[in-house]
Amino acid sequence: MRQFVQKTEIHLFNNASDFVKEMRIDSKDFILASRSVYEKYFLPLNLSAHVVFKSDYGKSEPTDLMVDALISDFKASNCERIIAIGGGSVIDMAKVLVLKEASNANDIFLRKIPIIKAHELVAIPTTCGAGSEVSAVSIVSATEKGTKLGLADKALIPDYAALIPELLTKMPYEVFVTSAIDALIHALESYVCPKANRYSDLFCVEASRLIVNGFRRIIDEGEGSRLDLLEDFLLASNMAGIAFSNAGTGAVHAMSYPLSGQYHVTHGEACYQLFTSVFQEYHRVNPYGKISRIESLLADILDCAVEDVFSKLEEVLDQIVPRHKLHEYGMRETDIELFADNVIEMQQRLLNQSYVKLGKEAMMRIYRSLL
Known part of the structure; x- marks a missing residue:
């Protein structure tokens, strides 16, 4: 194989x-x-x-x-x-x-x-x-x-x-950090995809470590400190790309596409809005699978308890660039079922690569919680 x-x-x-x-x-x-x-x-x-x-x-x-x-x-x-x-x-x-x-x-x-x-x-x-x-x-x-x-x-x-x-020197701050969050999502989604293995995991782990540690330094030292970290972030993005090229991405990406397509939200920003909510749903459905390993890894990087990983990660990311409610992009309650149906119709490749396969009701629940 x-x-x-x-x-x-x-x-x-x-x-x-x-x-x-x-x-x-x-x-x-x-x-x-x-x-x-x-x-x-x-x-x-x-x-x-x-x-x-x-x-x-x-x-x-x-x-x-x-x-x-x-x-x-x-x-x-x-x-x-x-x-x-x-x-x-x-x-x-x-x-x-x-x-x-x-x-x-x-x-x-x-x-x-x-x-x-x-x-x-x-x-x-x-x-x-x-x-x-x-x-x-x-x-x-x-x-x-x-x-x-x-x-x-x-x-x-x-x-x-x-x-x-x-x-990367002249990238606006918000574009820079939103891009880096996209790379982090690539790394973490790839890590829990069914096709992941010990080779792809190496790239997931190192990319996640570089990005989260870089974010913590930016929080501590200010936006300008990212200029000393350009190579780290560029390499991390590249490593995450290598990881998802081998292992794939999943429901975060699948659910982001209707938001991007309908309301012209950039890819990285759309993924960011859904990221932790999808991972929390992954944990709810199967807390004892590979997601438990990524939670332990993030707990070490973030210096927090395993059960607090996603709330701590949200805290760090919100300090880097705050998330928006989906209604701020124009999404309405009537879009929720349409978006879920669209994902099921158009994104089966990604849904089949997810840590757990999310059904229509789960996707609607996630969209509604973020509206």
């Missing part, structure tokens, strides 16, 4: 210039980038690559329509290699460009075409949450359905991940 796979070659660079020299960027490279990061760190390097920005296609998280336009531009460029410079949204969009017969998002995400890789992909994360630089997953919003669609296939895995901590 397969235990662990890591297909992406991971590089760590001091700065963008070192990356450009080692990877030999030229006119056959197609770069999809976050405009602000590219203009600050890469524009001064006078690259000959074909460059487009995510904002050229829209300001929201990726949609099927944005992906369609991007595919058209990539084909017109006649470039050979793809380089994604940005957060998970940018990298997710770039992943579909590697496919041999890519023509539109609908055909790709519904697997109406063969999922065959034809181009090399280099992923440079500029946030510390998605882990998309090492994952086989791409997520887009389906415009007409009002939810998110995911494609998981080894063809989407980036060939190289370039970690450059300086690219």
